[in-house]
Amino acid sequence: MYVPIKICDVSMTNIVRVGVICLAFLCQNSIHIAFLLSFSLVSLWILIHTRMGFRGFCLYLALLALSLEPRNLKSEELTCNPNDLRAMAGFSNCLESAIAGWNSTVSPDCCSWSGITCDNSTVSGRRVVGLELGSKRLTGKICESLAGLNQLRVLNLSHNFLWGSLPTELFSLQNIEIIDLSNNDFVGSINNKGMCTISTRIQVLNFSNNHFSGQVPKDLANCTFLNHLSFDGNSLSGSLPGTLFQLKNLSELNLQGNRISGPLSNGIGNLSNLVKMDISSNLISGVLPDIFGSLARLEHFSAMSNSFTGHLPNSLVNSPSLQMLNLSNNSLSGPINLNCSAMKNLVSLGLGSNLFLGPIPDGLSSCRGLKxxxxxxxxxxxxxxxxxxNLKSLTQLSLSNTKLSNILSALRILQHCRNLSMLVLTRNFLDEQIPNDASLEFKNLNSLILANCQLRGPIPQWLSRCHKLQLLDLSRNHLGGNIPSWFGKFDSLFYLDLSNNSLKGEIPKSLTELQSLISGNITIEEPVSSFQFQLVQQGRPTLTYRQISSFRPTLDLSYNNLQGPIWPDFWNLKRLHVLNLKGNNLSGPIPNNLSGMRDLEKLDLSHNKLSGEIPRSMVNLSFVSTLDVSYNHLCGEIPKGGQFDTFPSTSFEGNNGLCRAEYCTCQSEQTFIRKKKTTIIGLPFEIGAATGFVLTVNYCFLSR
Structure with missing residues (x-):
């Protein structure tokens, strides 16, 4: 039974009042609350004027509620705070590049923009708490408007092309916890920025790989929450401030690659929570302080490439927590007195390029975890x-230039290190015979550098069983005999240096079948950071690498006694970057199809007996930056175009038949032979014809 309900208490005045309240909520961005109030107001009006009754009104309300999504008061639908929007607009305007996904016209809610993280504020819009735009190829400066993001906790602008100095206002963000500006082009001093005066919650400061100058900031003492500090790869100078050693919570300190000088203070022992410390490649001098007993959590300590002197401190060589220790390239002296019984966690040890005295201590073999x-x-x-x-875990070993003797004994010992993948023994075993012991076996060896040892004898057969070889350097020895054909079976070999030996015979054709230089599909196991590799040119180190992948794919057979031709099949080695055949007795023409070696950067064929013309197809070697064919028997016109227009005249000297002129008076060997034959046949013919003509005339005259 329909029972009408009389509603008479709803006046127009009350409806207006509700409307004003709705407007107030709208002005405060409370859209959902305003919607509910507006809906209630409209519903009341419908109830009064349509006489649908209370039950009908309830039914209408239920149906309408079911048709709507339950999104009321959900904070994620609130737009970002207007002040944050203005701050990011100012930041964007200072950039010279656009940020993908940032468009206030298309999307006025900045919380939905790329790299933006907002919190769950509901009063005045969501607040920006994270700005993470690493590796976005951004260019330009950072404006002080960024300081308007006063709720920002994470700022990551790393790996971009930003430049200029940092605004002081950046360090007035009172809630900031992480600042990562690494790998940009920022300049100027980072001292006296009021660091951590207002921003007391900073946990991470990463300014690595920029162009900052001046000293390490002195106001770091206020950064009581700081646990990660990286200023590496800049131009900082001066000594380390004492305030640095007040950071009790610091766990990682990276200062490598600067110009920091002075001694290393004993205050470093106050950093009891330190796990990693890298101060390498600076100008720090004096002795290493004997404070490592206080650094009970220290796992990684690198101070390579400084000017440290004196002996290894007792607390350092007995540190039970250390896993990686790198002190290479200093002036440390005395014996290597590591206590491997205490250093049970040691994995990597770098003591190269110092003044340590021998012999190599037996105790190192007790570091069973050493890799x-x-x-x-x-x-x-x-x-x-x-x-x-006994070093069963050893994978990488460098003993170059340590005056070792008895290479056969050394190799017989090291073959028991079954995991050994990299072995560097350069400048040892002077004038010994290279072992040809058939029992030697290095199944996992991928890099062997045994150069500049003046070793005698042929290339040993046991090397043929090193199937994983990627890099082999036997240069600057006195090795003789032929280059074995089994080199072509090394599927992963991409760097072969046999230069400066006494090898003879032809270049084996199998070298044109090296799969890694044909396809380039190889996986390189990189050494740890304590290793350095040097390329040697004319007896002096010229380039230093820390990664095997930095070595250009190379085939260097220079300065031997090799004979025969340059095989046309060399064009198969499309991944080869350096081909050096200088200083041999190679003969014949330069193969025309060498132009197929598309990655070739350096080609040296000088000081041989090559003949014929320089193939014009070699103009297509667009990546060749160095070409040398001097001192051969080449002739003809030097090709024009491409890289050939940039090569100096010294690249072609010593070939009397070569020229650069538009009209080349010199001729190739084939053309010369052909013209010579024509001349030899034509001269008797011309003499005979003249003689016959004279005799005929005389005969006719005499016979009337």
Missing amino acids: ALNLARNNLGGELPNNFK
């Missing part, structure tokens, strides 16, 4: 300790 060991360029001497065969 990488670099003792190169020290005054050690003697033979390799027999106990080294």
Whole structure:
């Protein structure tokens, strides 16, 4: 039964009042509350004027509620705060590049923009708490307007092309916790910025790989929450401030690659929570302080390439927490007295390029977890300790220039290190015979550098079983005999240097079948950071690498006694970057199809006996920056165009038949032979014709 309900208490005045309240909520961005109030107002009006009754009104209300999504009061639908929007607009305007996904016209809610994180504020719009735009190829400066993001906690602008100095206002963000501006082009001083005066919650400061100058900031003492500090790869100078050693919570400190000088203070021992410390490649001098007993959590300590002197401190060589220790390239002296019984966690040890005295201590073999060991360029001497065969975990070993003797004994010991993948023994075993012991076996060896040892004998057969070889350097020895054909079976070999030996015979054709230089599909196992590799040119180191992948794919057979032709099949080596055949007795023409070596950067065929013309197709070698065909028997016109227009005249000198002129008076060997034959046949013919003519005339005259 329909029972009408009389509603008489709803006046027009009350409806207007509700409308005003709705407007107030709209002005405060409370859209959903305003919607509910507006809906109620309209519903009341319908109820009064349509006489649908209370039950009908309830039914209408239920149906309408079911048709709507339950989104009321959900904070994620609130737009960002207007002040934050203005701050980011100012930041964007200072940039010279656009940020993908930032468009206030298309999307006025900045919380939906790329790289923006907002919190769950509901009063005046959501607040921006994260601005993460790393690796976005941004260019331009940072404006002080960024300081308007006063709720910002994370700022990441790393790996871009930003430049200029940092605004002081950046460090007035009271809620900031992480600032990462690494790998940009920022300049200026970072001192006296009021660091952590207002921003007391900073946990991470990463300014790596920029162009900052001046000193390490002195006002770091206020950064009581700081646990990660990176200023590496800049131009900072001066000594380390004492305030740095007040950061009790600091766990990672990266200062490498600057010009920091002075001694290393004992205050470093106050950083009891330090896990990683890298101060390498600076100008720090003096002795290493004996404070490492206070650094009970220290796992990684690198101070390579400084000017440290004196002996290894007792607390350092007994540190139970250390996993990686790198002190290479200093002036440290005395014995290597590591206590491997205490240093049970040691994985990587770099002591190369110092003044340590030998012999190599037997105790190192007790570091059973050791994977990488670099003792190169020290005054050690003697033979390799027999106990080294116990280093079962060893993967990388460098003992170059340590005055070692007895190469056969060393190799027999090291073959027990079954995981050994990299072995560097350069400048040792002077004038010994290279072992040809058939029992030697290095199944996992991928890099062997045994250069500049003046070793005698042929290339040993045991190398043929090193199937994983990627890099082999036997240069600057006295090796003789032929280059073995089994080199072509090394599927992963991409760097082969046999230069400066006494090898003879032809270049084996199998070298044109090296799969890694044909396809380039190889996986390189990189060494740890304690290793350095040097390319040697004319007896002097010229380039230093820390990664095997930095070595250009190379085939260097220069300065031997090789004969025969340059095989046309070399064009198969499309991934080869350097081909050096200088200083041999190679003969015949330069193959025309060498132009197929599309990645070739350096080609040296000088000081041989090559003949014929320079193939014009070689103009297509667009990546060749160095070409040398001097001192051969080449002739004809030097090709024009491409890189050939940039090569100096010294690249072609010593070939009397070569010329650059538009009209080339010199001729190729084939053309010369052809014209010579024509001349030899034509001269008798012309003499005979003249003689016959004279005799005929005389005969006719005499016979009337």
